[in-house]
Amino acid sequence: xxxxxxxxxxxxxxxxxxxxxxxxxxxxxxxxxxxxxxxxxxxxxxxxxx
Numbered sequence: 001x002x003x004x005x006x007x008x009x010x011x012x013x014x015x016x017x018x019x020x021x022x023x024x025x026x027x028x029x030x031x032x033x034x035x036x037x038x039x040x041x042x043x044x045x046x047x048x049x050x
Contacts, residue, residue: 002034
């Protein structure tokens with residue numbers, strides 16, 4: 001489980017942009033991208049259920 005999932009979607013997007021800008025490792029960028037995708041998927045699932 002990705003511990004970054006607890007962050008808001010906006011925070012994850014900010015981290016992703018900053019990480020790419022400063023040249024953070026690809027592993028970290030992938031981890032942030034995965035957490036962001038999980039967050040988006042979860043939001044879509046909740047919207048579908050409700």
